[in-house]
Amino acid sequence: MSNPLIAALDSADADQVVAWADQLAPECGHLKVGLQAFTASGPSLARAVVERGPVFLDLKLHDIPNTVAGAAAAVADLGVAMLTVHASGGPQMIAAAVKAAPDVAILAVTVLTSLDDDDMVAVGMRPVDEQVPRLAKLAIDAGAAGIVCAPSEVEAVRAAIGVDPLVVVPGIRPVGAATDDQARVATPAEALAAGASHLVVGRPITRATDPAAAAREIAATL
Ligand SMILES: O=C(O)c1cc(=O)[nH]c(=O)n1[C@@H]1O[C@H](COP(=O)(O)O)[C@@H](O)[C@H]1O
Numbered sequence: 001m002s003n004p005l006i007a008a009l010d011s012a013d014a015d016q017v018v019a020w021a022d023q024l025a026p027e028c029g030h031l032k033v034g035l036q037a038f039t040a041s042g043p044s045l046a047r048a049v050v051e052r053g054p055v056f057l058d059l060k061l062h063d064i065p066n067t068v069a070g071a072a073a074a075v076a077d078l079g080v081a082m083l084t085v086h087a088s089g090g091p092q093m094i095a096a097a098v099k100a101a102p103d104v105a106i107l108a109v110t111v112l113t114s115l116d117d118d119d120m121v122a123v124g125m126r127p128v129d130e131q132v133p134r135l136a137k138l139a140i141d142a143g144a145a146g147i148v149c150a151p152s153e154v155e156a157v158r159a160a161i162g163v164d165p166l167v168v169v170p171g172i173r174p175v176g177a178a179t180d181d182q183a184r185v186a187t188p189a190e191a192l193a194a195g196a197s198h199l200v201v202g203r204p205i206t207r208a209t210d211p212a213a214a215a216r217e218i219a220a221t222l
Pocket residue numbers: 008010034058084109111112113114148149170171172180182200201202203204
């Protein structure tokens with residue numbers, strides 16, 4: 001099995017992100033550059049991380065198909081391995097990203113792991129356990145390489161999309177770790193057992209005194 005661990009390098013400080021990339025590239029299958037780091041430091045930081053390991057660029061694009069296609073083409077030029085879009089942008093938007101960046105694995109985010117059923121009611125959407133498999137199927141049918149969901153939905157998602165697509169799972173917390181702003185969490189081993197192909201872990205690694213050791217400890221539980 002290839003290394004399923006994705007370290008989320010969430011900081012507005014480019015030097016910190018590069019330092020984490022140096023420490024964590026040997027321990028993790030992918031390095032995630034997200035909205036905070038990319039908004040603060042942009043494509044030059046993404047390129048610096050690409051030089052250190054395979055990059056998951058998590059921009060969660062959500063716009064009209066033409067605009068998303070343009071952004072996805074620009075991302076493809078950075079040499080990243082994975083890119084997120086929001087599944088709720090719809091099949092035409094997802095297909096436009098896939099077509100514009102054929103060498104990048106397009107991942108569709110279903111329902112953010114910070115949301116629970118009360119939040120879904122507030123925004124007028126179906127409950128999490130209905131919405132997530134529905135959006136996952138829609139995204140894979142539109143050509144996405146995989147989806148992003150919380151650990152609690154992985155089994156239902158696998159039933160909806162089968163064994164082949166990537167299922168990337170944030171909301172991962174080692175036993176006893178703080179949940180922070182995540183509403184739907186599980187341990188790394190639980191998420192893998194449910195059928196996740198990749199695990200996204202941020203603060204439990206980056207807040208540690210020794211991030212590489214924290215990543216190794218998580219890998220040892222898998
Ligand atoms: O697309 C993501 O990676 C993502 C989707 C989602 O629904 N929830 C979620 O937490 N994430 C990202 O996963 C990471 C989780 O970080 P920690 O909560 O610190 O482990 C962050 O970088 C989030 O942006």
